[in-house]
Amino acid sequence: MTSTSPVPAAPDLAEGRRLLHEMLRLRRFEERCVELYSAARIRGFMHLYIGEEAVAVGAMASLRADDAAVTTYREHGHALAKGLSARSIMAEMFGRVEGCSRGHGGSMHLFDAERRFYGGNAIVAGGLPLAVGLALGDKLRGLDRVTACYFGEGAMAEGAFHESMNLAALWSLPVVFLCENNLYAMGTALTRSESQTDLALKAAAYEVTSWAVDGMDVLACRAASRRAVDIARAGGGPCFVEYRTYRFRAHSMYDPELYRSKEEVERWKQRDPIDALDRRLTEAGYLADGERAQMETEIAGEIDDAVAYAEEGTQEPVEDLTRYVLRRASS
Amino acid sequence: MTAPAPGPTTTTFRQAYREALRDALRRDELAFLMGEDVGMYGGCFGVSTGLLEEFGPERVRDTPLSEAGFVGAGIGAALNGMHPIVEVMTVNFSLLALDQIMNNAASMLHMSGGQFNVPLVIRMTTGAGRQLAAQHSHSLEGWFGHIPGIRVLAPGTLEDARGMLWTALQDPDPVLIFENGRLYGTEGELAPDAGPVEIDHAAVRRAGTDLTLITYGGSLPRALEAAELLLADGISAEVVDLRTLRPLDTTTILASVSRTHRAVVVDEAWRTGSLSAEVSARIMEGAFYELDAPVARVCGAEVPIPYAQHLEQAALPQPEDIALAARELVQDHG
Numbered sequence A: 001m002t003s004t005s006p007v008p009a010a011p012d013l014a015e016g017r018r019l020l021h022e023m024l025r026l027r028r029f030e031e032r033c034v035e036l037y038s039a040a041r042i043r044g045f046m047h048l049y050i051g052e053e054a055v056a057v058g059a060m061a062s063l064r065a066d067d068a069a070v071t072t073y074r075e076h077g078h079a080l081a082k083g084l085s086a087r088s089i090m091a092e093m094f095g096r097v098e099g100c101s102r103g104h105g106g107s108m109h110l111f112d113a114e115r116r117f118y119g120g121n122a123i124v125a126g127g128l129p130l131a132v133g134l135a136l137g138d139k140l141r142g143l144d145r146v147t148a149c150y151f152g153e154g155a156m157a158e159g160a161f162h163e164s165m166n167l168a169a170l171w172s173l174p175v176v177f178l179c180e181n182n183l184y185a186m187g188t189a190l191t192r193s194e195s196q197t198d199l200a201l202k203a204a205a206y207e208v209t210s211w212a213v214d215g216m217d218v219l220a221c222r223a224a225s226r227r228a229v230d231i232a233r234a235g236g237g238p239c240f241v242e243y244r245t246y247r248f249r250a251h252s253m254y255d256p257e258l259y260r261s262k263e264e265v266e267r268w269k270q271r272d273p274i275d276a277l278d279r280r281l282t283e284a285g286y287l288a289d290g291e292r293a294q295m296e297t298e299i300a301g302e303i304d305d306a307v308a309y310a311e312e313g314t315q316e317p318v319e320d321l322t323r324y325v326l327r328r329a330s331s
Numbered sequence B: 001m002t003a004p005a006p007g008p009t010t011t012t013f014r015q016a017y018r019e020a021l022r023d024a025l026r027r028d029e030l031a032f033l034m035g036e037d038v039g040m041y042g043g044c045f046g047v048s049t050g051l052l053e054e055f056g057p058e059r060v061r062d063t064p065l066s067e068a069g070f071v072g073a074g075i076g077a078a079l080n081g082m083h084p085i086v087e088v089m090t091v092n093f094s095l096l097a098l099d100q101i102m103n104n105a106a107s108m109l110h111m112s113g114g115q116f117n118v119p120l121v122i123r124m125t126t127g128a129g130r131q132l133a134a135q136h137s138h139s140l141e142g143w144f145g146h147i148p149g150i151r152v153l154a155p156g157t158l159e160d161a162r163g164m165l166w167t168a169l170q171d172p173d174p175v176l177i178f179e180n181g182r183l184y185g186t187e188g189e190l191a192p193d194a195g196p197v198e199i200d201h202a203a204v205r206r207a208g209t210d211l212t213l214i215t216y217g218g219s220l221p222r223a224l225e226a227a228e229l230l231l232a233d234g235i236s237a238e239v240v241d242l243r244t245l246r247p248l249d250t251t252t253i254l255a256s257v258s259r260t261h262r263a264v265v266v267d268e269a270w271r272t273g274s275l276s277a278e279v280s281a282r283i284m285e286g287a288f289y290e291l292d293a294p295v296a297r298v299c300g301a302e303v304p305i306p307y308a309q310h311l312e313q314a315a316l317p318q319p320e321d322i323a324l325a326a327r328e329l330v331q332d333h334g
């Protein structure tokens, strides 16, 4: 399988400003998270999406509000792109009851029923069977909704990946598998974890429509996701898209990064999806002088507000510790 | 004249576990370590840092994310004469391999009419307290303690962190070692000649006369702290460290309770259908007439572990909770 990055049409460039704003929003939000983590306002495991923003932003742009998303522990970006507020995510990471999961989940477990955001799953490949089931539900109910399932390339070594691909294809379900291939699963490079490193080829073995795309190019990501979502929604069964991307930061906040060179990271940073789009829009005359600065100001304001909201948030009373274990309270 | 023996050195649980692995890989050429990110990454909690450089990629083997696959492969290699040490990052992920552990490793010897034993060691992290929420924080060692055909160890001291692995490797049967994640960074003194320890008995970590606190692993330091708190109230608590959760050393438990006549079982795992229930039942079965009070339990709250710090701490047995339960036992049943 080869990478297909169709040349974007003019209307795509026109929408480019919104995509740039959205990617910047994800980036700045997480940069603030790093500061807050250092200040011990955010705790636990925290995984950053910095460098991979084009994937979530490009992909979510093709979803309808009533489509579902299932993601991993590296999901701040997906949550923001799906419409969860910066406030509710930040409050969650502060462990506040105002957080999108009432402070029960933290960074790895963001949820939002209203926006059909089904988490934040921190068991690698644990979200894939859920996505299959969500899509099965839509199909059985005759709804034309799609489920977008995001996961890292490392998940493809798990049994749950293979079982899910087979079920989705066998039952021709409206699910889109979005594989974020950032080349590493913690410290394990793709070549050290997969016998077949052409991931789309692997997925295609299940009779799932599969292809790869440049994950550093948000317009290409958007085009690929749109194609996949259209196929799934039209009853064409599941699709698999491999987004070739890279995480610029450590796996989590505790990673000594012994497994890759600084040069490699620097090389990929040259392909920063935000800079790339900014250049393209500027060259094509779609980004006026001062527009980027205005975006930055707006975003900084939104994040300041989110942090203030989280700071002022309240704690779930300890008496309610076991309140949400079962919907029907047991004695 | 002989040189004075070198004194104890300050070390952490993490280092003690690492020394145990290094020692095993040096002394036993059939031993090898396998698991996710044990090599190039240096171990997800830094336990195996440096071992890849020393022993090479064949013996410090990084695996893909395939818990069922590589745990099962460890069983196969053990059947074929190797001494695998398989690392699963945390107990929550071991559920992906539970089928292999239970349906193969634990059942093989009996199912094959005594032909195939499985000399395998599986290590994994357990426990809460680091705000890792509901998919990284549980204490399921008691579940594994339910299964005949395996041995379950839970080091709560540096000596055991350093010494249990070698003895486990000599065992002809599958042994699971549960390393409490909170303890990795805990520092203490360890004798320079610390080595293998026996894995058949519980240990009295502190002698006392008024009641027995029975615990293991990550709750051991908390029970010892509670014993200090109780001393201030004039209550003398004995602390028993189970060490081996299966098979349970009932003799040591009953002997202690027969001396103190009261028992509090402390376990951060859930209470219902648990190891703490098993310990309590054994006391009732074996020392009922020695008891001056019903056996009490201090366990983790029955909730998937929450992220928010105040909720997580409230879900776990704290020294104050243990001391409170102990005080009630002594005062209400003096």
Ligand SMILES: Cc1ncc(C[n+]2csc(CCOP(=O)(O)OP(=O)(O)O)c2C)c(N)n1
Pocket (backbone or CB within 6 Å): A074, A122, A123, A124, A125, A151, A152, A153, A154, A155, A156, A180, A182, A184, A185, A186, A251, B036, B065, B067, B089, B093, B096
């Ligand atoms: C079943 C399971 N095994 C191990 C882990 C520990 N772990 C968390 S993330 C990760 C790497 C996953 O890599 P990948 O799927 O490529 O996603 P990425 O982190 O690169 O986004 C590992 C090994 C886990 N969370 N779940």
Ligand SMILES: [Mg+2]
Pocket (backbone or CB within 6 Å): A152, A153, A154, A180, A181, A182, A183, A184, A185, A186
């Ligand atoms: Mg990856």
